[in-house]
Amino acid sequence: MKTLLIMRHAKSSWQDGGLADHERPLNKRGQRDAPRMGQLLLDNALEPEAILASTAMRARATAEAVAEALGFEGEIGLERGFYSDAPEAYFDVVRRLPDGVDTALVIGHNPGLEDLLETLTGEDEHLPTAAIAQVRLPIASWTEFSPEVEGSLARVWRPREI
Numbered sequence: 001m002k003t004l005l006i007m008r009h010a011k012s013s014w015q016d017g018g019l020a021d022h023e024r025p026l027n028k029r030g031q032r033d034a035p036r037m038g039q040l041l042l043d044n045a046l047e048p049e050a051i052l053a054s055t056a057m058r059a060r061a062t063a064e065a066v067a068e069a070l071g072f073e074g075e076i077g078l079e080r081g082f083y084s085d086a087p088e089a090y091f092d093v094v095r096r097l098p099d100g101v102d103t104a105l106v107i108g109h110n111p112g113l114e115d116l117l118e119t120l121t122g123e124d125e126h127l128p129t130a131a132i133a134q135v136r137l138p139i140a141s142w143t144e145f146s147p148e149v150e151g152s153l154a155r156v157w158r159p160r161e162i
Contacts, residue, residue, distance in 0.1 A: 002137045004094065004120070004151070005041065005048060005105040007066070008113050010034040010130040012058035022083065026061045033130040033159040034062045038069025040157055041105075046134065048105040050074065050097055054082035056109070062130070063107045082108040087116035087147075097142040104142075120151040131158045 010030030026034065041047065047070055053063035055078045063076045081089030090106055097104055106113075110127060117133050118124055125133060134154040139145060 002101075002139050002142065002145075003046070003103040003154075004135045004137055004145075005046060005103065006113055006117055006127070006133040006135060007037065007062070007105060007107045008110055008127045008129055008131050009054070009056070009059040009062045009107055010037075010065070012129075022056050024056070024058050026058055026065075030058065030062070030129065031065070034065035035069040036159065036162070037130050037132055037157065038066035040162060041066070041132070042070050046103060048072070048103045049101040050077065050104040051107070052077040052079055052082070052093060052104065053107040054078075054109060055080045056083050059083075059107050059109070063105075066105070066107070082106070082112075085109070085112045085115075087112050087119055090116050091146060095142055095145045099141050099143075101142065117153070119147050120149060121153040122150075123153045125153070125156055127156070128158055128160070131156060 010033045012024040013027035053059045133156045135151045137151045
């Protein structure tokens, strides 16, 4: 059994209209919510052995804040493919995780994350910024991770509900 934590990046700023979408930073709410969600994972004994994030600044900043709250000492994997809206990028990357990783956290963008969650669980869940979904996967190896895997949605945490 493997666990995939699916997190949408925290709230980003739209203040600087001259910035490319990829370079938008977190706003104050995002800076507050990201470490809170990391603490929530810690409080629920859901410490990932791997963290993978989109290369977009808001996703990288979210990953760094979550990692710090968790006391995560590993390297955060940055994945350009997570910036797209296609869930296929997550399958391609997660499939390469080492089998010693039991819990992995992916941080990216909608609608791709909601599509990934629905593909894995059949559940149509809204993931607002900084939300985390916990998905249990009936696989022994990440090489088995595919759209055909029938995972179960254990829980969804939304910042406004905690």
